[in-house]
């Protein structure tokens with residue numbers, strides 16, 4: 001048995017609003033891990049912390065903004081990107097990161113993603129893709145895999161989901177990566193890499209939402225979904241983005257990796273980010 | 283050919299249309315960013331600013347829609363610049379979502395609505411005044427808003443500047459509720475010297491970063507100081523109900539306090555915000571009420587009625603919201619009737635009825651052309667006969 005571990009301080013205390021804890025997220029949710037990766041990446045970045053700003057939309061993911069001890073904005077559902085666009089244009093010295101959910105960024109806010117990418121707006125957009133509308137109780141969304149059960153697809157989703165990597169790269173993102181809430185080291189270094197680049201950058205994080213999605217779809221609790229990511233995740237950055245679909249099936253590999261880097265051209269991989277014996281070294 | 287680079291404030295006399303006067307007013311007020319989406323009859327505001335803002339170091343961005351335009355304006359305002367958008371009915375409707383965010387987060391900005399015939403796509407190129415109630419109630423929830431109604435190109439210029447100052451003073455979105463006739467007509471506009479242009483700055487936190495700045499702690503005027511982004515204040519802003527720290531709070535007490543305060547900070551200033559013009563009212567027992575373009579055509583009806591011996595005058599609200607109810611109540615003492623002329627089916631008149639027990643005669647058209655003087659004259663004569 002492991003007893004309760006009490007700590008007085010935490011290395012990320014200065015960047016979290018400790019007076020707002022405990023957070024609202026469910027046990028097994030991947031959001032805390034994603035937030036920690038982002039915090040570590042900005043701690044390591046060359047930009048002073050005061051200049052990092054986070055803008056989020058609405059949803060469980062959108063709540064990340066409120067836990068960060070940064071200037072941060074929790075806006076309206078879907079509008080984080082245009083809000084961030086205005087902020088960045090008004091004060092270009094800011095390093096503006098949008099962190100929001102799949103529904104927020106790709107359903108109600110989908111048009112803004114398109115146009116921010118088209119303009120190559122200097123933003124890092126982080127999508128926590130949990131395949132559903134977590135906040136509102138697990139409805140289907142634009143990334144829900146076909147066949148998945150959600151509270152609004154009782155017989156399984158029938159609409160095709162977005163492949164967000166393909167989408168972002170087709171739109172010309174200068175950086176585009178997909179990791180999971182298990183691949184923390186890779187996620188952190190992708191955040192760090194994206195923060196070094198300019199233009200429209202995109203990081204997708206597959207993340208367990210056991211309450212809204214996992215349990216109903218054979219993925220079990222948060223820990224089981226993490227195991228799924230371990231067993232199914234394949235880092236293959238040489239495949240075409242359009243092949244990098246997320247099926248969330250126990251029989252299909254889950255394509256992960258950095259699918260675009262350092263330029264607006266597809267598959268512009270640096271040697272360091274190439275696949276080495278099935279594992280990535282970034 | 284225009285010179286390549288012109289100064290920010292185009293001091294001098296000009297012969298320009300109302301939309302351009304509005305754009306020049308915004309520039310004179312120090313506009314830093316315009317985000318918009320083209321829509322008749324407001325497009326000239328955007329076009330003008332797309333030329334002029336880059337000349338003076340500002341940013342023009344054409345967004346993908348009006349949802350995005352309004353969101354970008356709020357973001358830019360937090361970025362520390364004066365920010366504005368311009369639209370008409372259909373776009374104004376889309377802006378309601380983030381207008382509400384602006385109200386709740388107390389984000390100063392200016393929204394220009396050059397009204398056209400509505401509902402829906404309506405009459406894109408023709409005049410209307412039917413967004414009066416949308417300007418007040420268009421976004422969900424209880425909030426007070428300030429809306430100015432210009433009735434000349436000069437006022438398009440002057441009231442745009444005033445709108446920015448009110449926005450920054452009260453930390454609210456302010457609406458310039460113009461109409462197609464005023465936006466598209468061309469008149470003489472005099473632009474003063476830059477040094478003569480009034481500028482009200484946002485209240486800034488009294489203390490340096492790191493001293494426990496609470497973004498929604500207020501003093502007597504109920505307007506919280508607004509910290510600049512990126513300078514170490516480290517604040518969180520949310521459209522959720524929040525406490526003084528800006529943190530989301532889910533309880534009725536905090537909600538009540540917040541909603542009351544953001545309403546009260548505007549209402550408290552109502553008497554100084556409510557501007558109006560009055561003409562021939564001293565002895566009048568019939569009060570014609572008209573604003574925007576209609577206030578121009580009713581003047582002839584008033585003149586002709588006066589020539590016929592009727593004691594009638596004009597009340598022209600310049601501030602539409604907050605509603606000039608106190609002044610209406612005062613005028614009600616001398617009036618035997620009000621004639622409210624507007625290019626909608628009675629939006630202002632209906633509100634006016636709350637402040638008088640005297641008969642209120644509406645002269646209403648749905649829009650599409652300027653209200654002619656004749657029906658107003660007929661209404662005045664009718665009221666005079668009572």
Ligand SMILES: Cc1ncc(C[n+]2csc(CCOP(=O)(O)OP(=O)(O)O)c2C)c(N)n1
Nearest residue numbers: 058059060061077101102103104133134135
């Ligand atoms: C305009 C509007 N429509 C609907 C909602 C309700 N709503 C809140 S969060 C949400 C979905 C969020 O899903 P996602 O972006 O995937 O975030 P998650 O909660 O899964 O992290 C919805 C539909 C809202 N807040 N605003």
Ligand code: SF4
Nearest residue numbers: 025026029060134209
């Ligand atoms: S509903 Fe899902 S996404 Fe939201 S906190 Fe719970 S587990 Fe996380």
Ligand SMILES: [Mg+2]
Nearest residue numbers: 101102132134
């Ligand atoms: Mg989601």
